[in-house]
Amino acid sequence: MASLSCMRKSTKPWNGGWSMxxxxxxxRISGLTGLMDFRSNGANSYAQFEILGTAYSETFGKDVKRLAVWDSFRGMNGSLKESKVDSGMQGVLxxxxxxxxxxxVMAAESMLGxxxxxxxxxxxxxxxxAKTLDFKYEIxxxxxxxxxxxxxxxSWDGLIGELTNKAIKS
Known part of the structure; x- marks a missing residue:
């Protein structure tokens, strides 16, 4: 098999690619990253993420702890807080x-109106x-x-432009 390169346009595609x-x-394949169940468009329909938090104590030093797990079927399992946080964000939109x-981010079914x-x-x-820090948001x-x-x-267009333009106007 000839070497393949994604960077050179002159490289011929691998003949076994479509078959693979x-x-x-x-x-469905279970591997190091968990279950992989690809859809016809090539997207993995199952995704899982661990949400980690860090803490520091004089006795134990820096510690990393799993706060929650999120997966594409069950959503969030766990809590992002260990104790009530006074954030000063109460009532902020x-x-x-x-x-x-x-x-x-995926679109959910919307109800009419x-x-x-x-x-x-x-x-x-x-x-x-939002629940932990007591703020509201609109997307x-x-x-x-x-x-x-x-x-x-x-300037920038797209999401970066949206964020930088709003920051400049504020």
Whole structure:
């Protein structure tokens, strides 16, 4: 088999690629990162993340501890807090700009006349933080659907532009 490169345009694709992709999409595989169950579009329908917290004590030094686990089927399992946090965010309303990106942010079914709803890992973490720190938030999607790229005038478009433009105006 000839060596393959993703960087050179002159490299020919591997003949066994389509066959391998077809085999992966037909099966469920359990590996080092957990269950992999690929959909026809190539996305892994199962994702799991551990949410870690750090603490420091003079006796034990720095400690890393698993606070919660999130997976694409059950959502958040655990708590992001060990004790009540006095954050000064009580009653604050945050406007959160986002893009749809599975499994972090996905569109949930909306009820007629209700604002668009979202679900996923980032939303579950945001919900837990809002509950712990006692703030409210509203989410909106970036209009151009891009992460962002620099423009000729030095500004950015996409999500980065949305965030930097709002920060400059504030």
């Amino acid at each position: 992709l077809d085999t992966i999409q037909k099966g 945050l406007r959160v700009a986002t893009l749809l990106e599975e499994p972090f 209700q604002p668009k709803r979202y679900k996923g890992f980032s939303i579950d973490v945001l919900d837990a933080l 909106y999607q970036v209009a151009d659907g891009k992460y962002g790229s620099p423009q000729a005038n030095g």
